[in-house]
Amino acid sequence: MNEFEDLLRYAKHVAEGVNKVIADLVKGDPKDLYEASMHLIKAGGKRLRPLALTLAGRMYGLSESLGIKAGASVEILHNFTLIHDDIMDKDTLRRGVPTVHTVYGTDMAIIAGDLLFAKAFEALTGLINYSIDPGRIVSATKELSWAAVTVAEGQALDMSFERKVDVSVDDYITMVFKKTAALFKSSLVIGALIAGAPEDEIEKLTEYGSDIGIAFQIRDDILGLVGDEKVLGKPVFSDLREGKKTILVIYALSRLDDEGRSELLNALGNREASVDELRKAAELIKSTGAVEYADQLAEKYIESGLQALQSTHPVDEEAKEMLRKLALYITQRKY
Amino acid sequence: MNEFEDLLRYAKHVAEGVNKVIADLVKGDPKDLYEASMHLIKAGGKRLRPLALTLAGRMYGLSESLGIKAGASVEILHNFTLIHDDIMDKDTLRRGVPTVHTVYGTDMAIIAGDLLFAKAFEALTGLINYSIDPGRIVSATKELSWAAVTVAEGQALDMSFERKVDVSVDDYITMVFKKTAALFKSSLVIGALIAGAPEDEIEKLTEYGSDIGIAFQIRDDILGLVGDEKVLGKPVFSDLREGKKTILVIYALSRLDDEGRSELLNALGNREASVDELRKAAELIKSTGAVEYADQLAEKYIESGLQALQSTHPVDEEAKEMLRKLALYITQRKY
Structure with missing residues (x-):
C-alpha cells in the first residue's frame, strides 16, 4: 500500500469540489477570453493549495464544503501566476500541454491572467453569501492581497537573479519564500482565518507553510536537474536554459574553480545551447555535490515545518495528520 | 471665472490625499519593480475615480478622509489596467511620458501591473483598521473584483473588435461599458457601499456612473480623431493606427459607399500607414457626419446619467452638486 494513499484519495475528493x-x-x-482563462486549469493539477486551505480550515472547525469554496480562490490565483510567468519565461509547455500564450497569443494570455486574478478575489468575497463572519472574510481577503503582492515581488526577484552572478543562499531563500512559499502559507492562513483560529495557531501554520513551501521549491530545483520530462510536464533543463539561479546553481558556483565557473556561466541562460551542452552543465553542477547539499537544506526546512505543525492544537486531529502527510508528499520525502 | 473652478480645486485636494x-x-x-509600478502614477492624472468615490461616499455620510483612503484602490486598479493595455496596444506614450513597458521592458511591466492589481485590494481591505463595518468592506471588495473582471472582459472585446468588420453600435456600447464605464461606476458604488447607502440609492449611482462613463468614452473617441497631441498626451490617430472600432469608425462604416468603406478599412489598423494616410482616413470619417452623431449619442447618455443623479436623496447636497459638475467636466460638455 502506498503511504500517501489516503491523502491522495482525499486530495482527489477536494480537487473535484474545487474544480466544480x-x-x-x-x-x-x-x-x-474564458477559454484562455480555463485552458491551464483544465489541463490538470492536484489542487494542493485548496487542499492545504481546506485542511487548515478543518483543523479549527471550518466545514469541508466552505473550505473548498474558499480554496478555489488560491487555486485560481496560482493559475494566474503560472500564465503570466510562462509569458515571461517564454515557456511553451506546462502540465504537459502548450502554455496559454502559445495557444492564444501573449495579449490574450495577459488578459486571461488578469481575469483569473480578479476571479480569485470574487471567490473569496463571494463567501459573504454563506453565514461567515464578514470580519473573517476581510482578513482572508487581506491575506490573499498580501500573497499576490509577495508573489509579484518574488517573480521580479527571480527575473533579476537571472542577470546577477553573485546570488547568495539567503537571497535565494528570500526569493523562493516570496515566489513559491507565500501562496502556500497564505492558503493555510486563509483557511484558519475563515475558521476563526486563534492568532498563535495561525503563526504556527505560517511557519509550517513557509518552511514546507521553501522545501518544495528546493526539491523542484533538484527535479529540474535530475527529473525526466514526462514527470515534469515541461522540458528538462529549462531552468538552466532560462538562466535560473536555482539553489543547485548557486551552490555549484560557490564551489567550482574559475574554469568550471565560467563554463557553467556560459551555458546558463543561453537559449541557443544544445541539449548536450546543457547536459554537460548539469553534470558539472552535480560534480560539486550540489544535489546532496540541496537535499539536506530541504530536509532542514521540512523538519522545522513539521515541528511547527506538531505544536498546533486543532479540534480536528485527522486534518492535522493529513497536513503532515501533505508536507512529506509535496517535498517528496520518504516516511 | 471657469465654471469648473470649485470642482477642480476640490479635485486637486482629493488628488493630493490619494497620492499620499x-x-x-x-x-x-x-x-x-516598485519604480516601474509607480512610473505611470507619478506621471500625473487627475484621480477622477477616487474623486467620484469620495463624493459618492460623502453623499451618504462617509468622511472625506475615509473616501480618500478607499479611493486609492480604484486609482491603483485603473493604473494597472493602463499598464497592461499599453503593452497590448504597443503604445509608447501616456500622460506625456514613455509607457512603463517602453522604459522597463514588457516582462517588468506585466509584473508591475500585477503588483498594482494586488495593491488595489490591499488598499480596500486595509480599511479594516478604521472602524468601518466589515460587511461593508466585503461588499466594496466584491464590487472591486466585479470591476476588475469586467474591465478584463472589455479589454478582450476591444481587441477582438480590431479584427472584426461588422461591429454594431450595441456591441460598442457593451464594450465601452465594460472597458471604461465599469470602473467609474464601481468607484461610485464602492464609496456608497462603504458609507452604508440604501440599495435604491446605489442603483441610481450605478446608472449615473454607467451612463457618464459611456459618454466619457464616446467623447474620448471624438478627441482621438479631432484632438491635438499635446492635450491628449499621446499621438493623434493612434486609435486609427491600432484599428480600434471607435463609435466614429462604426458609424462611418455604416454610412460610406463600398469605395469609401474599403479605403477606410485599408487604413484602419495599418501600423505602416503615414500620418497623411491617417489624416485622409480621418477626413473620410468626418465627412459622414460621424462626429455629430457621436456628439448626440454622448449627449443622450449625459442626460440620462444626470437624471439618475438628480433623483438621489443624499445627506450632503454639495457632494451631489459636485458629482453633477464632474459629469459635465469629464464629458466636456458646456454648462
Missing part, C-alpha cells in the same frame, strides 16, 4: 466551484465561477463572455 | 495614500502603500523591494 471554479467551473461555476470562471465562465462568461467573451468566450475566447 | 498610494505612495505609502506602493513601496517596497525589489526597488525596480
